[in-house]
Amino acid sequence: MTSAKPPDKAPVTPPSATRGGGRVRENLLGLLFVLPGLVGLGVFVIFPLVQAVYLSMMGSDILGNPTRFVGFQHFAELFTPEFGNILLHTLIFTLIVVVGGVVLPMSLAVPLSQKLPGMRVFRTLFTLPFAYSASAAGVVWLLMLDPSMSPVNWLLRLLGVVAPHWTTDSGWALVTVSGVTMWMVSGFNLLVLAAGLAGIDEEVLEAARIDGATGIRQFVSVVLPMISPSLFFVIVTTTLTALQSLGQPQVMTDGGPNGDTSTLVYSIYNQAFHNNNSNYGLASAQGLVLLLVGVLLAVVQFGVIERRVHYR
Amino acid sequence: MSRVTRPGKVTTTATYVWLTVAALVLLFPVLLTILGGFLPAPALVKQPPGLLDGHYTLENYLAAWQQKVVPLLPAFGNSLFVGLAIMLGHVVTSALAAYALVFVRSPLRTPVFWLFMATIMVPYESIVVPNALFVRSLGIGDNRLALVLPFLANGFGVFLMRQAFRQFPAELRQAAQIDGCGHLRFLFTILLPGCRPAITALAVWSFLQGWNMYFWPLIISSSNNSLNTLQTAVFALRSNESSQPGLLLAGITITLIPTLLLVVFGQRWLVRGFTAGAVK
Known part of the structure; x- marks a missing residue:
């Protein structure tokens, strides 16, 4: 995972040595x-x-x-319904991972920021998914969802719900793979958001409360703007991580069923390396599309979202 | 919400209930990974898996180490090599480049910095095809070096190091200069020790990146099994031994040992490094 970030303005440099040579x-x-x-x-x-x-x-x-x-x-070969579907899967996957991968850790980081015993232990526990690689997470979740032992299916049955075939139903496969990725990124994102929340000046919160801003109101109009740099960082890095995910679809569904989890990166892998396909030309063209999609999303994020970010 | 006063009773109860439920759901896969590796098949393969059955055994671990299909010991060695080489590569190349970008005055400084930043925008997967062809053409496809060669330098590392160096107090720099301290001595005896938190953060992050890397080792090891890393080995195990979930979980636990330790004990460095370098 990498992050795109513009440099600060006007580098401040201490005068450098001009002795000798x-x-x-x-x-x-x-x-x-x-x-x-x-x-x-x-x-x-x-x-x-x-x-x-x-x-x-x-x-x-x-x-x-x-x-x-x-x-x-x-490039002409890319103007087909098949590649359109690949782009669509990529965008749906990215959207689920980014939205879920920000909302879920936020819903944990906010209660964790209270001064209560045990919060540090909880925070450490919630960051554990960060330790998983794509293939490790993929295999573990395949077992989590395997009908012969699935604790998820068991829980659903207790609630009277019949579990779908998570990785083979065409309506579910992409959601499943996105969900696993969301789980993977939630650990790191929690870490960043919790650090952002810990950096909020308590006096500001106090002042807001005296002015009558509490609960949701305080969160939306005081807390969110104050952690907006962390939030923005998390959104940008999660978008890149999601766009670049190979292991989850490759390990869990191998792009299937019927190409339903074939994302842009999976397709590059599939065209170039899977089964010695060696379709390097098409894979390279798709790689350039991936670059273009990444740059476009970054432009949108830096152009639209970053304007609302309050850097201190 | 507020951290100023202690939350009321209702809020406190709600907090603990929510965090406990969330922990049970989100950490069940972790529990399954770690406990499942110690469970015999009859206890593990039932709905729900009997994680707390108490009949723990080491047979999955023995089976994982002894199985011949995907030898795990060389994969462990390769993963360690990849993690450490990438860590060292990132730290050295980033610290040197960032030093030049911050402390050496040159009109080229700004364009070179932007060149480094531009490389961050290039997703690795966009250029994986030419890189694979290039590394194969070098004839080192059977060497461990092939696993790390394209990843020894990193634009994000340069960015993080530059942020850290720029926050280094200018007075200390000037004092060192007045004492006649040259660039090299300043870098190694004053700046690097002074920026240890940022360097540790970069090192932890880079090691995690290298250790967990998947796409590239998958390509490199496809032609030569002896170049499997633990991550590709886990996938190969899953393809070959899918009927033995206990063995799979034992194998995954082995891949998780260093990363879990780093995430638990290294997270304060990660937080400090990233919040200082990339967020503010």
Whole structure:
């Protein structure tokens, strides 16, 4: 998971040393220092990006070697109902994960911010899902939902509800996979939101209460704005995590049933690597669409939501 | 809601009830993972699983270590290598780059910084195809290095380190300069020790990223089983031993040992590092 964040304005720099070799030596040192990072990212992020554009315009032989120029053919292949569905699944998945992955930890972080015994223990417990990798969470939840032992189905039966086939019913599979991802991100998000809530100045809350703002009112008009930087950070990082999730659909449903959980990243994996499909051109084109979707969502988030964020 | 006065009785009761219910639901998978690995099949495979049956055994763990289909010991070694190499790579490349971006005056500083930031916006999955082809063409597809090579530098790490360095008191920097302290000595003897919380945060985060990475090791190990990490091994186990949930859960518990420890004991560093670096 990575996060996009613009730099603060106007870097403040203490005056740097200009003794001895002076400017040249200093610049050389700077170059030497940025070089490892720059080379690493240049070779494995920037250059591959250019190569992805090249590959997306190449047709390949059965082994996947790019052999002939096909122009925008792979992109034209994306204007199909199948790819439309993939985009739709990606957006539904992302929406469920982001909304649920923010609301659920918030509903825990707010009561946890009270001064009561045991809150630290609860907070630590709630962050545990953060320890799970995509494949570990996928396999554990497959067992949680396996009809032969499912505690979830058992609970539902107690309540008189017949459990669906979580990962094989076409209406449920995507919801199930999204729910598991939401569970995974809730741990880290709780950590960030709880830290935001802990940073609220108690005097502000006191002042708000004297002015008559309590309960929901206090939460919406005082607490939410004050933790808006944490909230925004959580929304941006969760969106990226959701967009980039492979393990959950690959482990739990393998994109199925009937492609119902095939998201953009799953489709890239499927076209390029699954069963040695080696369809590198199409996978690269889909990768560029993923980049575009990510950038678009970031523009929307930074353009629309960040304006309401109150940085202190 | 308020943290100023102690909440009333009703609020307190409601809080504990809600947190307990939520904990039971959200942590049941964790309980299942850890206890289930110690349960024999008859106790585990029933609805609901008899997690508190009390007949705990180590046979799943023995079976997990001894099964031949997906050897877990080399996978454990690979995961450890991946986590540590990525951690070290991120910390070294990020700290050096951030130092240059904060303390070396050059007209290139701003464009280089934006270049680093731009790489954050590129989802790894967008470029996974060219990277896979490139790493294969290097002929190191059978070497552990293939698991980590593309991930040794990270734009987000540069960002976090830069935030930390910029918050370093300018007076201390000036005092060091007046004492004739050069860049290298300042970096290693004053700045890095002074920024230990941020460095620890980056290290914990990077290790978790590396240890839990899934897509890339899945590609690399598909052609060579000996490059399985624990994460891809868990998936392979699930495909081959799906009839033995106890064994699967034991295997997953093994993959969780370092991450659970880090999440429980490292979370104050994570919180401090992220709230100082990325939120405010």
